Amino acid sequence: xxxxxxxxxxxxxxxxxxxxxxxxxxxxxxxxxxxxxxxxxxxxxxxxxxxxxxxxxxxxxxxxxxxxxxxxxxxxxxxxxxxxxxxxxxxxxxxxxxxxxxxxxxxxxxxxxxxxxxxxxxxxxxxxxxxxxxxxxxxxxxxxxxxxxxxxxxxxxxxxxxxxxxxxxxxxxxxxxxxxxxxxxxxxxxxxxxxxxxxxxxxxxxxxxxxxxxxxxxxxxxxxxxxxxxxxxxxxxxxxxxxxxxxxxxxxxxxxxxxxxxxxxxxxxxxxxxxxxxxxxxxxxxxxxxxxxxxxxxxxxxxxxxxxxxxxxxxxxxxxxxxxxxxxxxxxxxxxxxxxxxxxxxxxxxxxxxxxxxxxxxxxxxxxxxxxxxxxxxxx
Amino acid sequence: xxxxxxxxxxxxxxxxxxxxxxxxxxxxxxxxxxxxxxxxxxxxxxxxxxxxxxxxxxxxxxxxxxxxxxxxxxxxxxxxxxxxxxxxxxxxxxxxxxxxxxxxxxxxxxxxxxxxxxxxxxxxxxxxxxxxxxxxxxxxxxxxxxxxxxxxxxxxxxxxxxxxxxxxxxxxxxxxxxxxxxxxxxxxxxxxxxxxxxxxxxxxxxxxxxxxxxxxxxxxxxxxxxxxxxxxxxxxxxxxxxxxxxxxxxxxxxxxxxxxxxxxxxxxxxxxxxxxxxxxxxxxxxxxxxxxxxxxxxxxxxxxxxxxxxxxxxxxxxxxxxxxxxxxxxxxxxxxxxxxxxxxxxxxxxxxxxxxxxxxxxxxxxxxxxxxxxxxxxxx
Numbered sequence: 115x116x117x118x119x120x121x122x123x124x125x126x127x128x129x130x131x132x133x134x135x136x137x138x139x140x141x142x143x144x145x146x147x148x149x150x151x152x153x154x155x156x157x158x159x160x161x162x163x164x165x166x167x168x169x170x171x172x173x174x175x176x177x178x179x180x181x182x183x184x185x186x187x188x189x190x191x192x193x194x195x196x197x198x199x200x201x202x203x204x205x206x207x208x209x210x211x212x213x214x215x216x217x218x219x220x221x222x223x224x225x226x227x228x229x230x231x232x233x234x235x236x237x238x239x240x241x242x243x244x245x246x247x248x249x250x251x252x253x254x255x256x257x258x259x260x261x262x263x264x265x266x267x268x269x270x271x272x273x274x275x276x277x278x279x280x281x282x283x284x285x286x287x288x289x290x291x292x293x294x295x296x297x298x299x300x301x302x303x304x305x306x307x308x309x310x311x312x313x314x315x316x317x318x319x320x321x322x323x324x325x326x327x328x329x330x331x332x333x334x335x336x337x338x339x340x341x342x343x344x345x346x347x348x349x350x351x352x353x354x355x356x357x358x359x360x361x362x363x364x365x366x367x368x369x370x371x372x373x374x375x376x377x378x379x380x381x382x383x384x385x386x387x388x389x390x391x392x393x394x395x396x397x398x399x400x401x402x403x404x405x406x407x408x409x410x411x412x413x414x415x416x417x418x419x420x421x422x423x424x425x426x427x428x429x430x431x432x433x434x435x436x437x438x439x440x441x442x443x444x445x446x447x448x449x450x451x452x453x454x455x456x457x458x459x460x461x462x463x464x465x466x467x468x469x470x471x472x473x474x475x476x477x478x479x480x481x482x483x484x485x486x487x488x489x490x491x492x493x494x
Numbered sequence: 495x496x497x498x499x500x501x502x503x504x505x506x507x508x509x510x511x512x513x514x515x516x517x518x519x520x521x522x523x524x525x526x527x528x529x530x531x532x533x534x535x536x537x538x539x540x541x542x543x544x545x546x547x548x549x550x551x552x553x554x555x556x557x558x559x560x561x562x563x564x565x566x567x568x569x570x571x572x573x574x575x576x577x578x579x580x581x582x583x584x585x586x587x588x589x590x591x592x593x594x595x596x597x598x599x600x601x602x603x604x605x606x607x608x609x610x611x612x613x614x615x616x617x618x619x620x621x622x623x624x625x626x627x628x629x630x631x632x633x634x635x636x637x638x639x640x641x642x643x644x645x646x647x648x649x650x651x652x653x654x655x656x657x658x659x660x661x662x663x664x665x666x667x668x669x670x671x672x673x674x675x676x677x678x679x680x681x682x683x684x685x686x687x688x689x690x691x692x693x694x695x696x697x698x699x700x701x702x703x704x705x706x707x708x709x710x711x712x713x714x715x716x717x718x719x720x721x722x723x724x725x726x727x728x729x730x731x732x733x734x735x736x737x738x739x740x741x742x743x744x745x746x747x748x749x750x751x752x753x754x755x756x757x758x759x760x761x762x763x764x765x766x767x768x769x770x771x772x773x774x775x776x777x778x779x780x781x782x783x784x785x786x787x788x789x790x791x792x793x794x795x796x797x798x799x800x801x802x803x804x805x806x807x808x809x810x811x812x813x814x815x816x817x818x819x820x821x822x823x824x825x826x827x828x829x830x831x832x833x834x835x836x837x838x839x840x841x842x843x844x845x846x847x848x849x850x851x852x853x854x855x856x857x858x859x860x861x862x863x864x865x866x867x868x869x870x871x872x873x874x
Contacts, residue, residue, distance in 0.1 A: 145631035146659060148840045152631070160633035186632065188661050190699045192724040196658060196746050200724070203749030204786045251525035251532070252566065253540035278576060279526060281568050319570045320732035344572040344580070346726020352700040366576050369583030374754040400584055407586045460528045 118163075118181035120214040121198045124170045125178055126207030126376045136164045136178035139208060142201050144186060160186070175376075177211075189222045191348045191391065199379060210379045213387060220425025224355050226395040229428025230421075230453050233360060233395050236336060237272045238309045242481050243447065244455040245270070245473070246362075246433060247462050249295065250277035256291050260298040262469055266462070267302025267310040269473025273396075273455060274299060275339045276315035278364045285322060288314070289329035296333045313337040313362050316353075317344060327357050337395070341366040347392050354393030362433065363394035373407070381412045386419025390430050396455050401434035403442065410449060417450050431455040440479060447483040456480065498543075498561035500594040501578045504550045505558055506587030506756045516544045516558035519588060522581050524566060540566070555756075557591075569602045571728045571771060579759060590759045593767060600805025604735050606775040609808025610801075610833050613740060613775050616716060617652045618689045622861050623827065624835040625853070626653035626742075626813060627842050629675065632660050636671050640678040642849055646842070647682025647690040649853025653776075653835060654679060655719045656695035658744045665702060668694070669709035676713045693717040693742050696733075697724060707737050717775070721746040727772050734773030742813065743774035753787070761792045766799025770810050776835050781814035783822060790829060797830050811835040820859060827863040836860065 127135045140162030145152060152161060163181045170177035187194040202208045226232070234240050247266050249259045263274055274295075282288035292314045299312045314330055316323060316338035323345065330338055337360025342350045344367050354361045365385055371378040381399060389397045397420055402410045417432040432450050435457035446456055462472050507515045520542030525532060532541060543561045550557035567574040582588045606612070614620050627646050629639045643654055654675075662668035672694045679692045694710055696703060696718035703725065710718055717740025722730045724747050734741045745765055751758040761779060769777045779796050780786030797812035812830050815837035826836055842852050 144659060145633070146657060146839070147631045148844050151840065151844055156631055156633050160631065185663075186659070186661050188698060192697050192699075192721070193661060195724050196697065196721065200658065200721070200746035201749075203747050204745060204752070204780055204788075205749065206753060206787045251527045251536055251540065253525070253536050277526060278580065279524060279566070281566050281573060283565070317572050317576065318568060319572075320726065320728040341572070341576065341580070344575050344726075346700065346724075346729050348700040349726050349729060365584060366580035367583050369585065370750040370754075370758045372584070373586060373757045374750075377753045378750045407584070459526070460531065464528050464531055 115216065116181065116214060117184070117216045117218065119184050119187060119194070119197065119216065119219060120165065120179055120181050121210060122212035123178050123180065124209045124211050124376070125176045126174060127176060128174050129176070132176035132178070133167050136167045136176070136180065139178065139202050140164050140180050143197055144182065146201065159183070184216055184219050187219065189219060191351060191388070195347070207376050209375070209377050210383060213383055215425070217425060220427065223351075223391050223425070223427060224393060225390060225424070225427030226361070226393055226430050227354060227358055228360050228395045229430055232428065233431065236309065236360070237311055239272055241452070242484055243450070243452060244272040244431065245476055245480055246273035246275060246455050246457040247271055248275050248277045248457070248459045249280065250459060250463070252277060252279040252281060256294050259291070259295050263295050263298040263312065264302045265469040266473050267299050267308065268305045269470040270306060270308060270477035271473045272310050273313065273362070274310060275313040275362055277459070278315055278317070278339060278341060278366050280315050285318075285325055285329065288326060289333065292330055292335055293333040296335045300334070311336040311360060313339045313360060316340045320345075320349065323349065323353060327353055327359065331357065331359070336360050337362065339364050340394070342389060342392055342394070343367040347388060350394070351392040361394045363389040363392075363397045365399055372412075380415065381408060382415035382419040386416045387424065390420055390424060390427060394430055396431035396433045398433040398435050398457055400436040401438060401446065403437065414449055417454065421453060429453070433457050435459065437461070440476065443476070443479050443483060452484045495596065496561065496594060497564070497596045497598065499564050499567060499574070499577065499596065499599065500545065500559055500561050501590060502592035503558045503560065504589045504591050504756070505556045506554060507556060508554050509556075512556035512558070513544075513547050516547045516556070516560065519558065519582050520544050520560050523577055524562065526581065539563070564596055564599050567599065569599060571731060571768070575727070587756050589755070589757055590763060593763055595805070597805055600807065603731070603771050603805070603807060604773060605770060605804070605807030606741070606773055606810050607734060607738055608740055608775045609810055612808065613811065616689065616740070617691055619652055621832070622864055623830070623832060624652040624811065625650070625856055625860055626655060626835050626837040627651055628655050628657040628837070628839045629660065630657035630839060630843070632657060636674050639671070639675050643675050643678040643692065644682045645849040646853050647679050647688065648685045649850040650686060650688060650857035651853045652690050653693065653742070654690060655693040655742055657839070658695055658697070658719060658721060658746050660695050665698075665705055665709065668706060669713065672710055672715055673713040676715045680714065691716040691740060693719045693740060696720045700725075700729065703729065703733060707733055707739065711737065711739070716740050717742065719744050720774070722769060722772055722774070723747040727768060730774070731772040741774045743769045743772075743777045745779055760795065761788060762795035762799040766796045767804065770800055770804060770807060774810055776811035776813045778813040778815050778837055780816035781818060781826065783817065786816050794829055797834065801833060809833070813837050815839065817841070820856060823856070823859050823863060832864045
């Protein structure tokens with residue numbers, strides 16, 4: 115394995131320009147000076163090395179692999195983003211599609227606090243995908259959230275999160291709401307003899323995030339829903355490293371990286387590899403077929419990036435979401451496998467049965483998806 | 495003026511679907527539930543209100559204005575981003591093109607510490623655009639940066655910044671380099687009787703940013719170069735609010751917001767309005783004609799967003815950059831006017847004269863661009 119950071123880009127360029135374009139990326143991302151100012155010493159020590167430029171799977175598409183000295187990343191996330199996609203994000207037709215990170219880089223990262231195995235242990239569910247839902251809509255009274263939380267947990271649901279749009283008046287109101295919802299979750303767990311966890315939204319002014327995390331832990335909640343692109347990717351990493359939290363990553367404000375398939379960063383890299391580096395135990399993303407535009411292949415790749423080897427970092431849950439229904443479960447199971455978390459929001463709330471009944475039905479259906487895994491009967 | 499947050503989107507939709515698409519945005523961004531679950535009370539208090547949907551300047555383009563309750567922004571930046579573009583960033587053909595922020599929202603923000611007038615006072619230049627350059631290339635010895643800094647300042651340059659790619663081994667190495675470069679700037683200022691400022695790069699782990707700012711201030715430097723999309727927009731705001739710094743914003747990692755003109759956020763909104771809200775005194779962006787893809791109109795709009803009214807927030811400098819040369823100065827002056835900062839990197843370093851001579855020549859040329867402003871002769 116290389117000791118360099120190797121980034122693979124797809125360049126939308128005519129064949130005659132592909133090699134030159136790859137060199138321009140290597141220069142732009144490291145020294146950003148005209149070629150005439152690059153001394154042999156700087157060339158050798160600092161400028162990115164174009165390893166290869168090969169046809170990239172379409173007309174006028176080329177794949178360029180570029181090796182960067184890991185020192186240029188400062189061994190941390192903000193500079194890594196700058197190094198592999200900072201300035202070239204402002205140019206046209208350059209898409210970052212793969213990132214090979216050397217062991218020395220990965221060793222600096224703690225990764226998910228719980229990861230797949232830890233979160234399974236926490237919720238005590240070992241043989242099927244987890245079922246998650248969201249408290250919504252924003253603006254509803256806390257008593258409705260308490261009822262929803264209790265019914266979902268008592269129905270056998272595993273992970274309850276806030277909707278990312280929930281917005282409390284201030285830190286005090288947030289702490290109060292989290293306390294009440296966590297109490298409802300506790301009550302549901304006692305009733306169903308389960309260990310469901312609750313992850314309130316972590317969003318707010320930079321200076322207040324740690325206080326919010328403390329309020330969450332003080333209320334007995336085990337994790338948070340964190341949107342890395344709203345808070346800063348390294349802000350999330352730092353909080354996850356300091357506090358023993360389950361971190362569910364929310365993809366709010368990430369969509370511009372994916373919408374133009376000739377530009378940006380793949381969902382697998384951003385929502386998979388990078389969010390996992392930041393310590394996310396699960397990463398939520400829009401599953402195909404709903405109202406968002408991801409393809410099945412992109413979703414599968416996110417899943418692989420969360421599950422696959424990444425130094426000694428724990429694997430994390432892919433959490434497909436968005437317009438999911440009871441009938442889409444077998445398809446989801448086929449794509450994501452058993453080590454996934456199905457986030458069902460509106461589909462659970464607008465089910466023709468009560469939330470309790472609907473959750474039970476979902477859990478039963480999910481339990482039946484992987485019968486070979488064990489003979490264990492799913493929760494009451 | 496409305497007391498709501500009013501966002502304007504361009505929707506790439508057929509005429510028959512435009513009104514429904516606007517409603518979907520309003521629902522997605524606030525409650526994210528199926529229509530059937532929206533009670534009259536939630537509709538009234540929480541769901542975004544579609545104010546109008548009108549033809550949007552192209553075939554199958556519609557402009558939709560949507561009013562949001564400002565409470566849903568939490569009166570802060572991370573939630574504002576979530577509210578106006580969080581989830582819909584993951585859908586296709588929805589571009590955020592304007593944002594009207596009510597006085598009560600703007601009143602929560604301190605804005606630029608210095609702004610146009612304050613930074614002019616600091617560098618004591620009142621009658622022409624400022625000239626800025628970058629220390630580069632990454633990997634060069636500090637002694638070269640000292641020479642470059644001294645020559646640029648002695649030649650009359652106003653703002654010296656690190657290249658965003660500069661990467662010191664650690665905080666100690668950073669502090670040492672900043673101290674040495676600032677000493678060279680001081681020496682240049684003493685020689686030229688000027689007041690040039692130096693802004694080192696602020697990039698690194700979230701937990702270390704404040705220590706880096708302290709090292710900058712301790713060295714006598716007046717500001718930083720901060721990349722908001724690498725650090726988190728509100729992280730930058732928080733640091734600017736706590737410490738009296740000049741903040742130059744760097745656009746690293748912002749390009750995906752702009753590349754697809756049917757999607758994303760306009761440069762004026764992100765690099766102008768939002769960066770100014772975060773307290774940036776100047777915002778760097780790629781000027782047209784260089785190696786980046788902004789149009790002249792987009793650049794002019796960034797400039798207007800930085801200069802125009804925004805509550806009581808100080809206006810800030812547009813800092814066009816990227817492939818700028820001596821001959822492009824009159825064109826830049828025509829686009830950005832006198833209250834701008836021209837960031838010349840490679841163009842200054844690869845000029846056929848020395849950096850000192852080249853800086854002098856640029857300053858003289860810049861001084862001649864606005865002769866009517868005053869009779870003041872430009873620096874020696």
